[in-house]
Amino acid sequence: SVLVVGAVNVDLVVHTPRIAPPGETIIATGSTTVAGGKGGNQAVAVSRLGGACALVARVGAGFDYGSLDGVDVTRVRQDPAPTGLAIVMLDARGENAITVVPGANANLAPDDVGELTGAGVVLASLEVPLETVAEAGRRAAAAGWTFVLNPAPTGPLPSSLLAQVDVLVPNEHELALLGPPETLLARGVGTVVVTLGSAGCRVHRPDSVTEFPAHPVRAVDTTGAGDAFCGALAWALDAGRDLDDAVRLACAAGALATRAVGARASLPTAAEVTALAAS
Ligand code: ADP
Numbered sequence: 001s002v003l004v005v006g007a008v009n010v011d012l013v014v015h016t017p018r019i020a021p022p023g024e025t026i027i028a029t030g031s032t033t034v035a036g037g038k039g040g041n042q043a044v045a046v047s048r049l050g051g052a053c054a055l056v057a058r059v060g061a062g063f064d065y066g067s068l069d070g071v072d073v074t075r076v077r078q079d080p081a082p083t084g085l086a087i088v089m090l091d092a093r094g095e096n097a098i099t100v101v102p103g104a105n106a107n108l109a110p111d112d113v114g115e116l117t118g119a120g121v122v123l124a125s126l127e128v129p130l131e132t133v134a135e136a137g138r139r140a141a142a143a144g145w146t147f148v149l150n151p152a153p154t155g156p157l158p159s160s161l162l163a164q165v166d167v168l169v170p171n172e173h174e175l176a177l178l179g180p181p182e183t184l185l186a187r188g189v190g191t192v193v194v195t196l197g198s199a200g201c202r203v204h205r206p207d208s209v210t211e212f213p214a215h216p217v218r219a220v221d222t223t224g225a226g227d228a229f230c231g232a233l234a235w236a237l238d239a240g241r242d243l244d245d246a247v248r249l250a251c252a253a254g255a256l257a258t259r260a261v262g263a264r265a266s267l268p269t270a271a272e273v274t275a276l277a278a279s
Contacts, residue, residue: 001052001120002234003145005113005136006039007105007127008057008068008076009084011263019089019097034262035067036086037105038125038152041224041263043071045231045253046123048267051238056112056136057128058104059083075114079104084127102127110135116143123234125150130161137164146237150230154178163188167243169230171195181209193247195229197222200251203243212247215255215276224263229254232273252276 013032020026035044039057046053047070054072060082065073084105089097108128113136116122122140124133124147133149140147141164148167151157154174162168168189170178178184181192181204192204200214232253236246252273260266268276 001054001118002043002046002231002238003054003056003075003113003116003120003122003136004039004043004046004071004231004234005056005108005122005124005128005133006042007037007084007102007108007125008035008040008055008059008063009037009086009100009105009127010034011036011086011088013088013090015090016092018091019095034264035064036263037084038127038150038227040068041227042123042125042150042231042234044068044264045228045257045267046235047071049232049235049253049270049273051235053235056108056114056132058108058112060104075112077112079107081107100127108132113139116140116145119145121146121148121234121238123148123150123230125152125230126154127152130158134158134161134164137161140164148230148234148237150226151178152226159187166190167193167233167237169193169195169226169233171197171226191243193233193250195226195254197225201229201247203247210244212251215252215279217255217258219258220266221261222258223261224267225254225257227263228257228267231267248277249273 011034015030016028043055056075058079082103084103085101087099146166149165150169194202203210229250233250236249256268
């Protein structure tokens with residue numbers, strides 16, 4: 001099974017003609033509230049693909065568990081702090097400015113990860129405390145699970161954590177902050193999979209670099225493409241696919257996730273992903 005460790009947020013998207021500079025007030029045209037957070041998005045991505053998926057997360061009082069449809073939420077704990085909140089200012093040209101209030105996510109503790117039994121894949125991202133992600137990596141290694149880390153948002157990562165990572169999945173921006181793939185591999189990462197948006201992705205191993213083209217789609221909103229990619233990668237590895245196969249399926253999932261507005265609205269099913277990957 002797949003165990004996702006990461007943040008759950010409520011995204012308040014404010015549609016505004018332009019983003020207000022400091023000190024100025026602007027009247028918005030409207031707002032939309034959607035479920036978000038990389039942990040929640042990635043867990044729902046796995047579940048939409050039909051994979052067994054549990055989520056390790058913290059939420060506040062009144063959280064809508066319906067937003068995690070199909071996900072095992074027995075490791076989602078209620079925290080005294082409110083559910084994480086992302087304020088997304090979205091202007092008429094599609095440019096955005098985002099402020100995240102971590103809330104309950106900041107209190108996700110190493111003990112929340114729980115036991116790992118059988119075989120599986122841990123998929124973690126970095127909107128939650130690093131010590132909790134490091135504990136997830138240690139437990140994955142001890143239990144023989146595969147550890148996939150989506151280093152987003154990124155910052156300097158300790159070598160002790162990188163050494164636990166089987167597959168590191170940064171986008172280009174995150175890679176620029178993390179350092180060259182060769183250095184990451186030398187610091188103990190098994191494989192680096194760099195997502196390149198509409199250019200697909202590139203897989204760096206110690207002895208090779210492989211390019212995977214993107215599937216041409218008419219992208220409506222690329223928010224959450226990376227989460228769909230990571231969720232599909234974890235799902236495919238858990239199903240026993242080799243890494244190249246898993247990356248092909250993940251590219252298809254990322255492309256399909258751009259079809260509608262919002263991170264979760266167009267997450268694909270297994271049938272959609274396998275059909276596109278085979279095309
Ligand atoms: P993030 O959302 O984390 O920035 P990317 O934008 O790199 O991640 O997208 C993740 C993956 O989704 C890409 O590697 C690619 O396979 C797919 N993808 C994203 N945008 C597009 C697009 N416009 N057309 C086709 N595939 C896309």
